[in-house]
Amino acid sequence: MKITAVAETETTTRSVSIAETLRCAILAGEFSPGERMIEINLSERLNVSRTPIRAAFQALAGEGLLVHTPNKGYYVREFSLEDIVQAYEIRAALEGLAARRAAQAGMTTEQMEAVEEALSAGDALVDQEAFTPEDRSHYGQINKTFHDIVHAAGGSTMIRDMLRISQQVAPSSHHNVIAFEPRDVRRRHDDHHRIYEAILTRDGGRAEILMRDHVESVKLSLIRTLHSKPHAE
Amino acid sequence: MKITAVAETETTTRSVSIAETLRCAILAGEFSPGERMIEINLSERLNVSRTPIRAAFQALAGEGLLVHTPNKGYYVREFSLEDIVQAYEIRAALEGLAARRAAQAGMTTEQMEAVEEALSAGDALVDQEAFTPEDRSHYGQINKTFHDIVHAAGGSTMIRDMLRISQQVAPSSHHNVIAFEPRDVRRRHDDHHRIYEAILTRDGGRAEILMRDHVESVKLSLIRTLHSKPHAE
DNA sequence: TCAAAGGATTTTGTGTACAATCTGAAAAAT
DNA sequence: ATTTTTCAGATTGTACACAAAATCCTTTGA
Incomplete structure (x- = not known):
């Protein structure tokens, strides 16, 4: 041989x-x-x-x-507020697409286990009254895990490339600036549950709509936050 | 060469x-x-x-x-059939987004004139029984003009960058290979009319849905064509 | 005949020198 | 004082030489 x-x-x-x-x-x-x-x-x-x-x-x-x-x-490269908003719109469209494809293709057992673990960890976190900065950072990781798995399950190479680019637009500084009220975090975590449910039940249309709105809501939070304190930089 | x-x-x-x-x-x-x-x-x-x-x-x-x-x-770079299909999916999502934004933002007078000119030229073309290769090439240009104007009206810089990349995926060879039956061309030209109408009436949701389906239909044509003669290369 | 081994050739990766261009500040002119 | 000009320093663009790696082809052994 x-x-x-x-x-x-x-x-x-x-x-x-x-x-x-x-x-x-x-x-x-x-x-x-x-x-x-x-x-x-x-x-x-x-x-x-x-x-x-x-x-x-x-x-x-x-x-x-x-x-x-x-x-x-x-x-x-410097990104204007307009750039960041546009990036969220693109992410909403592309992540919606990835979620639909994930629902159509189905997830592997490993992916399902990983998602469920992330969801459980999130459940424990959002069940608190107030969040420490560590909690927020931790939830950020959980959030990233969830989205990454959906991308892996439904995103083609090209979709993932483009998502990577559009995710780089919002620099970490801005990311952390966004005021994540406990209420918003709970709502978004609940979105994750519903999206996963839609994927499990192979409901591509629902997965797409939910994911799109989920990402759009972050965009709206961002706009709201920066509107209330325009010169917060 | x-x-x-x-x-x-x-x-x-x-x-x-x-x-x-x-x-x-x-x-x-x-x-x-x-x-x-x-x-x-x-x-x-x-x-x-x-x-x-x-x-x-x-x-x-x-x-x-x-x-x-x-x-x-x-x-x-070589693109698999899967890559090309995925590129059309991405285009459908992004062009839908651009169409929605165009409807929300509205078009300039110049843009409207250019679109109407392209639509009229298309009307004259599709009103024939059969198409010569020149007709097909000409319609390809008209089609490109229409989409470019929508991108210009509704596409952010980032959307347009990504659209450019996803449009490069289908090389010209494949583009021309796609059998554009007169019936398909007429249908797609009619789509253009409807999309423009939706943009004019500021109906972003309708513009998005129509544009998405419009691009998806090209994807489906491609799949159908390559399915019927798999080794046509 | 075939496959492995080895070396010669080709091709890419890196460093460096020099040319082209830009930048910024001082000097000159109004 | 303001604007323009000039010029030296700094920085990027290009060419080329050599090093490192890959590729190809010949040779060698069963």
Whole structure:
């Protein structure tokens, strides 16, 4: 039998790992929106030449995290409030699509178990009077888990790519700013239950409508919040 | 195969103009899906060094026209039938969203005039018994005009970016392959009238539903066509 | 004949030098 | 004082050389 040399070292090129590094740094808010990304600057900080830095910049520009202006360079993309609202609209449309497809295709046993675990954990959390910041962060994770599983179950590669891009639009700073009243969180958690139910019963139309409205409600919360204190930045 | 080089205007860099050149070449089908893009090869044919070629590759990879594998290079992305179907689903969702937003926002006078012109031109075309290939190509342009105006009226920057990507998925070869029966064309042209009417009357919900179904119907045509002659390639 | 092994060739990844362009501040002119 | 001009420094764009990795082809062994 033919055995090709297996078990390669974790060979990733510098360009790829630097792109990963910078992606995390940008998403963590270590660069300000609109900030210019100076090649030689990062080249020194990361101990590589400009070449892999440029490659990483180009990759991140393709993902929409940086914007490029010829002869001027790369800048951290800044999102207007309008951009963020639009991103939620896109997410609503695409996550609705993914939920419908998930209902049509069905979930694997592992996915169902993972969703049920997330739902139970959420049940325990929202059953409190008030939320600590840790609770909020924890619920954020649970929420992400739920949506990720729906994407995995119903999202095609292309849908997931586009969802990833539209999710990057709302930077973490804004995400946390959104005032998540306990009442809103309970309502959204209840949405999760209903969406899962619709998927289980293979009701694609209902899953889609529920998911769309679920995501739209976050958009509306955002608009409401920023409307009541417009200059809260 | 001859690549028509884009004119080197002084206001843009080589990387940008080469990306433009290659984008057109790929969309025109001058490279086969899955084909490996060899840097030095193109570098000689276009009389530049490998550096701007690499930059162009990276940009095109960001747009989804090429895929990159570390240490192996860039390949022309190939789309499975499943990919194409998924792209139509995404388009249906996003174009529906754009139509709703267009209805909510309303159209400018110029946009309305352009749509009405496209609709009239279409009316004249579909009123025939049979279509020549020129007719079909002409109708394709009219169709594109209609959708572009709706995108312009209702699509945010982000929606339009994503639509552009999902429209690139179905290469021209496949596009033309789809058997557009006169009956289907007439039906779709009628859809355009109704969608426009819904936008004019500011009925966002109706505009969205009609547009979604309109795009989905193309998807279904495609599935039907490829099902009846599976190995028509 | 076939498959594995090895090396030569090709191709991509990276560093670096230099050219082209932009930026910002000081100097000159009104 | 304000605007324009100029120019030096900084930054990006491009070419090229070399290193690292993959690919291809020949050779070798059963």
